[in-house]
Amino acid sequence: MQAIIDIANTIFGPLIKLGAAPIMLIVLTVIALIFRVKFTRALEGGLKLAIAITAIGNVMGMLTNAFQPAMKQFVVNTGIHLDYQDMGWAPLATITWGSPYTLFFLLILVIVNIIMLVLNKTNTLDVDIFDIWHSAFVALFAQWCGAPLWLATLLVVFIGVLKIINSDLMKPTFNELLDVPDSNPMTSTHMNYMMNPWIMIFDKIFDKFFHGLDKYDFDSAKLNEKIGFWGSRFAIGIYLGVFISLLSGTNFLTIDGWISMFTLSFIAATCMELFSVIGSWFIAAVEPLSQGIADYATKKFNGRTFNIGLDWPFIAGRSEVWAAANVLAPIMLLEAMVLPGNRLLPLGGIVAMGVTPALLIVTRGKIIRMIIIGALELPLFLWAGTLTAPFVTEMARKVGAVGIPKNAMISHTTMEGPVEKFIGYAVGHAWSDKGIWIVYAVGAVAIYLLVFMWYAKQMKKRNVELAAAKEN
């Protein structure tokens, strides 16, 4: 056994010392080659990933360095403990895709999907390879909290199976919302839809007690048009720069005060735009591998028709997704300031794209419900973001974001799968701390599963109703 470990260390030791970007260049290229992607395409993907990791590390450094002193001042000045910086999704995706384990979890989940298809337990072929990072994040976090690899893998498989079942459960609702025939194959295994069971509890309460509020639903497309530029990425960066300057006690009687406000605002706006640009490099990086896996799977199941699991935005054409996100942004900022235990100041994740699609699916586009339930569930996201911040920050430094100041913490306010992160936390601690944590972990997983089973039953009822309505 020791001999094997020694050999592995001699081979992989120098590789690991290369750092995240070169490792991922090699690993992603090799894995794409295994899936029979052409060498140049495979290498192109690997290089893009390495460049994206490098770029995002630097932009994170720029943002955190600019904001750290102001945020410290903000805490001193207001007494509100909001000292963790919200980076939005792109840096967290980088950190996760910067770990070779993510590709391991990807392979495991592809195998799980294929097994479920073979056993006819699902009709969904997931081709949304990029978003595997949501599941991998939960597993990496569980590992960071103390879980061994096998346990983290088990957790990913458990959540992965439920996600695939969920994509089948949601299919008729997608068809209804998109007004497409049953032959349309679009569905999604996206992690954000794993909030559906919890949202459904609130939705049922609405059905019973507050259905009168539905008559106040408004035209979402019109609202979005009015908000227009004011809700754009860089506008949000500017607001936050101004907001922090005001609350950190900047002296606006001096030119320096104004300079510092403009600098903060422009840097925040620049970083918001850059995160998005660099985010697209990531997706381009995984693209050859995604196509390779899709080709492999469709060849294996020659002739069978599937539903196809995509990234969530095929419903982004529904204006409620954006109207709810627009209205929830200022609500989240207020909540963040008063929520006990939260330390994240919303910035990069303030447009809650990881929150509103699930609200659309469960409420079927009732905008008032989406906003109210959204406001009620946002604390979960803020707490999960705060809980994962030490892990995210440490990982960010590991993948090369060395520019992050010493005492700074970074995370994401509206990352998909808050409940899964709590479970990852409990499972990790159950392994490392034993005792009461085992009870917490088992209890959390049991409740998670039970609520999902109840939700599945409700969705099946809904699907029967939708089918009956179609026949009439």
Added chain:
Amino acid sequence: MPKQIKMIAACGAGVNSSHQIKDAVEAEMKKRGHNVSVDAYMVKDVNEELLNKYDGYLTIAKTDLSFTPKVPVIDAGAILYRIPAMATPVYDTVEKIVKGLE
């Protein structure tokens, strides 16, 4: 070089699905001898003024708009399935529009 035709593709963050559509449409149209360039946006940032600067709008699925677009709206969602045969009808529609404009 044929006349450049400009289109918009849009998705949630303007980085994933829209870029897949952009890359696929640009590559396929080049193969068919056309010069099409596609810009990727967030769905929420596509307004009337922006759309008027383009020759077509490649959507993933039904998309709510607060105005009536003057340019053709093309349902390009099938490109995302990663099955070439299912994407062909989308390319054919795009090509028909492109030919009309050239």
